[in-house]
Amino acid sequence: MTSKALVATLALCGLGVAACGGTAGDAGAGPAQVGGPASGAATQATQTTHTTPAALATPETPATGGSAPAGALSGKVVVIDPGHNGQNYRHPSEINKQVNILTEKKACDTTGTATNSGYSEAAFTWDVSQRLAKILKSRGATVKLTRPDNAGVGPCITERAAIGNKAHADAAISIHGDGAGPADHGFHIIMPKKINGPVDPVVGASTKLGIAVRDAYRSETGVAYSTYIGSKALDFRNDLGGLNLSTVPKIFIECGNMRNAGDAAKFQDPAFRQKAAVALADGLQNYLK
Numbered sequence: 001m002t003s004k005a006l007v008a009t010l011a012l013c014g015l016g017v018a019a020c021g022g023t024a025g026d027a028g029a030g031p032a033q034v035g036g037p038a039s040g041a042a043t044q045a046t047q048t049t050h051t052t053p054a055a056l057a058t059p060e061t062p063a064t065g066g067s068a069p070a071g072a073l074s075g076k077v078v079v080i081d082p083g084h085n086g087q088n089y090r091h092p093s094e095i096n097k098q099v100n101i102l103t104e105k106k107a108c109d110t111t112g113t114a115t116n117s118g119y120s121e122a123a124f125t126w127d128v129s130q131r132l133a134k135i136l137k138s139r140g141a142t143v144k145l146t147r148p149d150n151a152g153v154g155p156c157i158t159e160r161a162a163i164g165n166k167a168h169a170d171a172a173i174s175i176h177g178d179g180a181g182p183a184d185h186g187f188h189i190i191m192p193k194k195i196n197g198p199v200d201p202v203v204g205a206s207t208k209l210g211i212a213v214r215d216a217y218r219s220e221t222g223v224a225y226s227t228y229i230g231s232k233a234l235d236f237r238n239d240l241g242g243l244n245l246s247t248v249p250k251i252f253i254e255c256g257n258m259r260n261a262g263d264a265a266k267f268q269d270p271a272f273r274q275k276a277a278v279a280l281a282d283g284l285q286n287y288l289k
C-alpha cells in the first residue's frame, strides 16, 4: 500500500483493524489515526483551542428529559467523557504522544471514526453527551464533561480518567461509536479488568454499571447487541487507559457501528440521539439508585 493510500485508510479510523471503538485498539486507546475523519468533520469548526484539564464543562441549561422525577439523582456525581475531539485530526503530533496506561503505552487520543457520509464520531459523542448531561442535571445530578466543546484537541486518555477520579464520580461513562466492518452492527459495553492497578477496586462496580446501562440501552433504543464483539453486548478489556486508570466505576459504550449503514442512519437522526441519551440516563440511574 502506498503511503498515500495508507493515510486515506487511516483517515477513517475504523476501516480495517484499527477501529476507534470496540474493535482492536479503541478510541481513546489505539494508535492515533491522522487525517480528517471526513468532510463533515472538516467543516465543523475552525477553532483550534486546546482543551486543558481546567476546562471542564457543565452544560448550562438544564432541560427536562426522560421520565424520572426531578431530584432522583440528587447528590450523585456523574462524569461523561465524549470520545475524541473535533480537531484531533488536525493535531497528529499532540494526539500521537505516547502515554502510560499501565498495561502498555498508547497514543494520547485518536481521531475517532465517521459514518460513510461524513458524520464524525467526535460530533456524535459530543451531541449525545450534551443531551445526557442535560437529562442527568434535570434529575438532580452533578455532571462534569471531560471536554468543553467539540472544537479542540484531546484531552489525553489519561486525563479523561483523571477528571472522573478528581470529581469522585459515583459513575463515569465514556461515549463512543465504533468503526468496524460494514456488515457488523449493534452496540456493546466495555468494562475494566483487574490489572493489579488502581482500577481493581472498582471492577465489580463497573460491571454492575455496565449491565445496567446495557439493559436500558437495549430496551429503550432497540439497537441490537453487537454482532461482532462480546457476549450479549458485554466486553472486558485491559488495554484502555480510560478504564485502567479509573478509580471510580466506569464503562465505555460503543453505541453502534458507524461504518454500518443501519446503525449510521440511527446515529445521524437527532431523535435517535435523544432516545439514546435518555436510555443512558436511565441506565446510570438504575445503577446509582
Ligand code: ZN
Residues within 6 Å of the ligand: 020, 021, 026, 027, 028, 083, 084, 112, 113, 121, 175, 176, 177, 178
Ligand atoms: Zn471512539
